[in-house]
Amino acid sequence: MSELSVRHLLGIKYLKEEDIQLIFETADHFKEVINRSIKKVPSLRDITIANIFFESSTRTKLSFELAEKRLSADVINFSASQSSVRKGETLIDTVNNILSMKVDMVVMRHPSPGAGIFLSQHVDAAIVNAGDGAHEHPTQALLDSYSIREKLGDVAGKNVVIVGDILHSRVALSNIFALKLQGANVKVCGPRTLLPKHIESLGIEVETNLIKALNWCDVANMLRIQNERLDISYFPTTREYTQQYGVNKAILDGLDKEIVIMHPGPINRGVEITSDVADSKQSIILNQVENGVAIRMAVIYLLASKIKTR
Amino acid sequence: MSQKVLLSSKEINIILHRLACQLLEHHLDFTETALIGIQPRGIFLAQRLSKILKEDYGVKQINLGLLDITFYRDDFRRGEKTLEASSTKIDFLVEGKKVVLIDDVLYTGRSIRAALTAIQSFGRPKEIELLTLIDRRFSRHLPIQPNYRGRQVDAINEEKVKVMWKENDGKDIIYLVSK
Numbered sequence: 001m002s003e004l005s006v007r008h009l010l011g012i013k014y015l016k017e018e019d020i021q022l023i024f025e026t027a028d029h030f031k032e033v034i035n036r037s038i039k040k041v042p043s044l045r046d047i048t049i050a051n052i053f054f055e056s057s058t059r060t061k062l063s064f065e066l067a068e069k070r071l072s073a074d075v076i077n078f079s080a081s082q083s084s085v086r087k088g089e090t091l092i093d094t095v096n097n098i099l100s101m102k103v104d105m106v107v108m109r110h111p112s113p114g115a116g117i118f119l120s121q122h123v124d125a126a127i128v129n130a131g132d133g134a135h136e137h138p139t140q141a142l143l144d145s146y147s148i149r150e151k152l153g154d155v156a157g158k159n160v161v162i163v164g165d166i167l168h169s170r171v172a173l174s175n176i177f178a179l180k181l182q183g184a185n186v187k188v189c190g191p192r193t194l195l196p197k198h199i200e201s202l203g204i205e206v207e208t209n210l211i212k213a214l215n216w217c218d219v220a221n222m223l224r225i226q227n228e229r230l231d232i233s234y235f236p237t238t239r240e241y242t243q244q245y246g247v248n249k250a251i252l253d254g255l256d257k258e259i260v261i262m263h264p265g266p267i268n269r270g271v272e273i274t275s276d277v278a279d280s281k282q283s284i285i286l287n288q289v290e291n292g293v294a295i296r297m298a299v300i301y302l303l304a305s306k307i308k309t310r
Numbered sequence: 311m312s313q314k315v316l317l318s319s320k321e322i323n324i325i326l327h328r329l330a331c332q333l334l335e336h337h338l339d340f341t342e343t344a345l346i347g348i349q350p351r352g353i354f355l356a357q358r359l360s361k362i363l364k365e366d367y368g369v370k371q372i373n374l375g376l377l378d379i380t381f382y383r384d385d386f387r388r389g390e391k392t393l394e395a396s397s398t399k400i401d402f403l404v405e406g407k408k409v410v411l412i413d414d415v416l417y418t419g420r421s422i423r424a425a426l427t428a429i430q431s432f433g434r435p436k437e438i439e440l441l442t443l444i445d446r447r448f449s450r451h452l453p454i455q456p457n458y459r460g461r462q463v464d465a466i467n468e469e470k471v472k473v474m475w476k477e478n479d480g481k482d483i484i485y486l487v488s489k
Contacts, residue, residue, distance in 0.1 A: 002394040029378065029395040038431040041381035071381075301381075305392040 004302045008120045008127040011136035012177035020181060024146055026298035027291070034070060034293055044073040047304050049105045050098050053130070054080040057109055059265050059289065060130050060140070064107050067296035073304075076103070091115065092122050099125055104307050105300070108132075126303045134168050134229065140264050141174035143295040145182060147288045148219055151260055156183035161213045163189045163245060164223030164272055167196050168230070171264045172223060176202050189213040190245060193234040210245050214255055221262040222247060222272045238271060248274040252282065260284055316444070316471065317461060317484040325460040329441060330362045332458050334369070337408065342436070344373040344407045348425050349380075349396035352413035354475040355443055359412065373407070375400035382424040405433030410458075414473040416442040419454035444471050444484065 004019050012020075033041055049068045053061055061077075068075045078098065089097075095106060105126040108116055113135035120127045131137040145155050152158055160179055166172045166188045179186050186204040188195060195206055207213040214220055225241065235241045247261070261273065261283040269275050278285060317325070337343040340363070347356025353376050363369040380395040411425050422440060429435065443460035449467065465471060465486060472485040 003392045026395060029380075029397065032398055033381065033431075036431050037433065040431075042427065043381045043383075043386050046387075302392060305387055307387060309387050 004306065007303070007306055008116070008129075009138050009299055009303060010116045010120060010127065010129050012138045012141050012174045012181065013136065015138075015181070017181050020142065020145070020178065023142055023295065023298045023302065024149060026302060027146055027294040030070075030297040030301070031291070031294040034290075034297075040070050040072060042072045043301060044068070044071040044304050046309075047071075047105065047307065048074040048076070048101075048103045049107060049300070050076050050078060050103045051130075052078045052080075052095065052098070052106055052108045054108070054110045054115075055131065057130070059292070060109065060137075063289070063292040064128075064130060064139075064296050067293050067300055068107075070293070071297055071300060071304075073105075073300070076101075091119065095119060095123050095125075099123055105304060126307055128299065128303065131170055133170065134173075135170050136174045136177075137170040137264075138174050138178075139292070139296055139299060140171050141178040142299070143288055143292045144171075144175055144221060144262060144264065145178050146295055147262065147284050147291050148184075148260070150287065150291065151284055152218060155179065157185070158219060159185045159187070159217045160219045160221060161187045161189050161207070161217040162221045162223060163210065163213065163247070165194045165225050165234075166190055166199065166223070167194045167234075168226040169223050171221075175221060176204055180204070187213055187216065191235050191241070210247070211251065211254075214247070214251065214259060217259055219260045219262060220247065221264070223264065224266060224268055224272060242271050246270075246272055246274070247277050249276045249280070252277060252280070258282060262288060264288070311487065311489055313472070313485040313487040315483060316463060316486045319476075319482040322443075322460075322482045322484065325443070326358060326362055327366070329443075329458055329460060330359055330367060333359065333410065333441070334363065334367055336439075337410075340369050340372050342407055344375060344400075344402065344404050344409045344435070346375045346377050346400070346404075346409055346411050346425075346429065348411060348413040348421060349376055349378040349398070351415075351473065352411075354478055355414050355441075356412040357477075358475070359441075373402045375402070375404075377411075377425060377428055379421060379424040379428045382428040384420060384424065400432050403433050404429060404435045406436050409435040409438045410441050411438060412441045414442070415444045415446065415471050416440070416454075416456055416459075417446045417449055417471075419450045419452035422454050423452050443473065446471065 107128045109130040113133035115132045116129035187207050189207045263285045347353035360372045360374045376399045378396045378398040380393050439457040441458040442456045445459040445462045470487045474483050476482050
């Protein structure tokens with residue numbers, strides 16, 4: 001297959017397994033490109049991309065912007081905090097105003113789940129979801145799987161545990177979809193209060209004992225406690241959370257085998273993982289960040305190739 | 311659809327040896343030269359020339375690279391299909407080297423234009439030459455001509471030159487295919 005089955009990247013849920021493989025193969029080529037002395041290709045020189053962020057982000061925004069610039073696209077940035085959204089403009093109006101300036105693609109982060117899907121039904125541009133509330137964060141899941149593939153050779157058949165605040169995490173949901181699609185075995189681990197009810201219906205298992213989960217897995221993806229989304233108290237104290245679900249070097253060394261540690265960032269050092277774990281040989285956290293640029297270049301390149309010339 | 315043989319296996323072999331000798335005449339020991347095969351079809355020719363130079367003419371070391379030009383092409387979004395990339399493998403510096411771009415068929419010249427841009431990402435070559443097995447005359451869209459050519463062919467736009475290689479297609483043969 002040489003073409004994506006979708007016009008937008010709204011979530012992993014809408015992708016096929018072949019789409020993911022095509023994105024990975026394309027990302028392989030871009031990874032080679034970004035390791036050259038001149039890290040830029042001219043493919044998207046006639047494409048304009050708007051990065052619209054209604055929620056704060058550093059890593060994702062930088063990564064997208066870098067990916068767009070390395071493809072030679074023209075980039076405009078928009079943060080809701082400095083915009084007319086504050087003055088009462090609706091989402092569709094805001095985006096249509098931006099599109100009337102001849103923008104071809106919109107990369108959007110929004111606090112409401114489904115915001116990207118809604119937008120794709122109402123405006124005429126390719127939409128990339130850069131995180132919509134607690135729903136999906138597809139490029140993060142793609143780069144996570146890509147990093148597993150790079151480290152372990154394949155995703156199929158691997159045991160992956162996602163640890164932490166599953167309830168409020170878009171990274172968890174997108175990762176579950178992506179990993180299942182590629183044939184990995186998935187468990188989620190965390191305090192009962194932070195695991196959504198009926199999450200087993202996605203074809204995954206729940207494990208509340210961290211040590212058991214770590215002994216089972218090949219890869220542990222450690223998530224942050226999303227304090228900004230915690231409306232009520234889900235666990236007694238951060239200290240207690242760390243004692244039950246934090247990974248430190250002693251725990252890692254006590255396991256039967258050497259597992260791979262991942263984290264989508266930002267890390268709360270000393271809470272979900274300690275510094276010596278985050279900076280250890282087993283951690284591929286910084287590889288994830290590097291791969292993020294290659295994956296986003298691949299996604300943007302493949303989506304842009306479906307935009308016809310005007 | 312009909313096809314006629316442009317070059318047989320024997321003729322291809324003779325031409326490859328002549329091209330190898332011409333390269334040798336201009337580049338002597340190849341220490342400051344880089345042979346760059348253009349993906350996807352130019353790599354067979356580049357690999358074959360490199361093999362002949364080493365085995366039949368005693369050249370010890372050849373810098374052989376593979377260059378993918380997909381992201382530098384000027385027809386992105388202009389066709390029906392997504393342009394699919396191949397791998398690039400250049401594990402030496404082209405800075406200051408004499409680069410020979412190698413492709414099987416020279417037609418409009420647009421691939422070579424893309425390759426000229428792409429190779430700049432790996433440094434500033436001292437000079438760049440072009441070697442092509444088949445040169446389709448009178449069909450250029452750009453002012454690009456080969457320094458070394460296997461055979462010149464007059465073909466109309468509806469016709470297609472099909473180059474087949476033993477290592478990829480089972481045998482060495484070149485067809486002119488018309489609709």
